[in-house]
Amino acid sequence: MKLRYRLLGIIVAIVITGMAVGFVLYVKDGEPAKFDNEIEHFKYGSIGAEVNGYPYVVWQTLPKLFPERAPQGWATFGFSYESGKQLPVGVSVRKYGIPRVGFNCATCHTSTVNESPEIILGAPANKLDTEAYLSFLIETSTDPRFTADAILAEASRNGDGIGWVDRLVYRYFVIPKLKTTLQQVAAENQWRASRPKHGPGRTDAGNPWRLHFQMHPELDNLVGTVDFPSLWNQQIREGSWLHWDGNNNSLQERNLSAALAGGATEDSLDHASIERVAAWSLNAPAPRYPFKVDSTLVPAGEQIYQARCASCHAPGGTSYGEATPIEEVGTDSQRLDLFTDELLKNFGTVGKGKPWQFSHYRKSSGYANQPLDGIWVRAPYLHNGSVPTLFDLLAPTAERPTQFFRGCVTYDPEKVGFVCSSGTLFDTRERGNGNGGHLYGTELPIAQRLALIEYLKTL
Ligand code: HEC
Numbered sequence: 123m124k125l126r127y128r129l130l131g132i133i134v135a136i137v138i139t140g141m142a143v144g145f146v147l148y149v150k151d152g153e154p155a156k157f158d159n160e161i162e163h164f165k166y167g168s169i170g171a172e173v174n175g176y177p178y179v180v181w182q183t184l185p186k187l188f189p190e191r192a193p194q195g196w197a198t199f200g201f202s203y204e205s206g207k208q209l210p211v212g213v214s215v216r217k218y219g220i221p222r223v224g225f226n227c228a229t230c231h232t233s234t235v236n237e238s239p240e241i242i243l244g245a246p247a248n249k250l251d252t253e254a255y256l257s258f259l260i261e262t263s264t265d266p267r268f269t270a271d272a273i274l275a276e277a278s279r280n281g282d283g284i285g286w287v288d289r290l291v292y293r294y295f296v297i298p299k300l301k302t303t304l305q306q307v308a309a310e311n312q313w314r315a316s317r318p319k320h321g322p323g324r325t326d327a328g329n330p331w332r333l334h335f336q337m338h339p340e341l342d343n344l345v346g347t348v349d350f351p352s353l354w355n356q357q358i359r360e361g362s363w364l365h366w367d368g369n370n371n372s373l374q375e376r377n378l379s380a381a382l383a384g385g386a387t388e389d390s391l392d393h394a395s396i397e398r399v400a401a402w403s404l405n406a407p408a409p410r411y412p413f414k415v416d417s418t419l420v421p422a423g424e425q426i427y428q429a430r431c432a433s434c435h436a437p438g439g440t441s442y443g444e445a446t447p448i449e450e451v452g453t454d455s456q457r458l459d460l461f462t463d464e465l466l467k468n469f470g471t472v473g474k475g476k477p478w479q480f481s482h483y484r485k486s487s488g489y490a491n492q493p494l495d496g497i498w499v500r501a502p503y504l505h506n507g508s509v510p511t512l513f514d515l516l517a518p519t520a521e522r523p524t525q526f527f528r529g530c531v532t533y534d535p536e537k538v539g540f541v542c543s544s545g546t547l548f549d550t551r552e553r554g555n556g557n558g559g560h561l562y563g564t565e566l567p568i569a570q571r572l573a574l575i576e577y578l579k580t581l
Pocket residue numbers: 169225226227228229230231252325327348349350351352353356359364365366367373376377378380381383384396399400
């Protein structure tokens with residue numbers, strides 16, 4: 123009897139220890155990625171988006187298992203690496219059960235220009251194709267090469283140092299669960315089939331919300347695809363009606379809605395971390411134009427700007443921070459039409475019962491008059507990124523290119539924007555991609571337009 127009790131005691135002790143170890147290893151959440159330096163934090167810190175993120179150990183092996191689909195590793199999808207860094211800019215890792223990858227604000231709000239490795243903080247991520255990245259994750263999960271054996275063998279070669287308990291957990295839990303999760307993700311993303319592909323530098327910021335609110339985006343074909351905006355100098359945007367369609371005048375809500383769209387959940391949002399990025403972004407400087415400016419033309423250009431553009435685009439202008447009605451600005455209306463009264467009502471439920479519950483959304487009647495700081499690197503232009511250069515934007519609609527390539531960072535200082543001979547073809551005739559409207563300045567004689575462009579380089 124005694125021996126049996128003692129044995130039982132030992133077994134119970136082992137089970138409890140095992141559960142405690144299991145709890146620490148798999149159940150207790152890890153610390154978020156945090157950096158003392160605010161710029162490092164912006165680039166690599168965690169905002170709470172890893173909670174449903176792709177398992178890091180498996181993620182590391184994917185480009186090696188599918189080299190034909192990701193020949194340049196994650197850079198294939200437009201992620202940028204800094205030398206000596208294991209993770210691309212904009213990606214953080216945190217343990218939720220197991221280490222998982224997540225996006226942060228730098229994913230979509232940093233870029234590079236030409237061959238320079240310098241990361242331009244706050245610039246729209248011109249090369250990043252989140253849709254191609256998502257397709258890669260979905261499609262590889264059903265590939266016959268996506269097996270526990272292959273993944274774990276590659277992880278060992280990688281030196282990821284996972285032990286035998288981990289290997290069992292990955293083989294019997296993580297990888298099978300990942301496959302079913304990705305099937306679910308594929309089903310949820312059916313709506314993408316009826317929209318033109320985003321291509322690099324853009325994302326549909328509306329339909330994932332409609333999906334979240336069970337508005338069934340798969341049953342219609344409304345397009346919410348927008349160009350990534352810049353994230354600097356937010357101070358001069360505070361209180362303005364912004365987002366491309368001017369639907370929200372609270373900077374805090376714009377920050378939180380971005381984090382939620384980036385993968386965080388209402389409960390996983392890391393408010394302290396987001397506040398740090400938000401505080402940095404208030405005074406983060408717009409990058410200076412790095413090429414030649416013809417300073418003899420600048421004063422004339424500035425005069426034209428003051429007379430024809432400043433009322434909408436310069437802080438203090440009479441309509442600055444308001445939305446220009448669609449009938450007047452005349453650009454593609456899809457993004458505006460997507461934001462319906464029903465969507466508006468649903469946005470009011472985000473954060474229900476929390477101190478930050480959303481309350482600043484509205485249905486606007488057009489697109490927002492935003493400042494043009496750092497405009498040289500915000501190309502392609504307009505909310506849908508349908509006009510490649512400033513030269514083209516100031517040209518009559520008929521002279522704007524119908525098709526052009528996106529996704530490269532080759533800068534054209536003549537036309538002021540990115541001009542590429544290869545990349546992802548952008549067709550302005552596709553739904554949501556219209557390049558008409560915003561005719562301001564297009565009627566000016568060419569010499570005046572060129573002077574205006576010289577001035578715009580200095581903003
Ligand atoms: C997946 C890409 C992505 C990530 C990640 C992301 N953003 Fe954005 N952000 C966008 C897009 C796209 C828009 C434009 C949305 C619109 O207007 O329809 C935007 C808009 C914004 C705006 C409003 C800009 C304006 O004034 O009109 C702010 C502010 C912003 N983001 C801040 C952040 C912050 C802070 C984070 C991190 C917490 C973040 N974003 C993460 C893509 C992203």
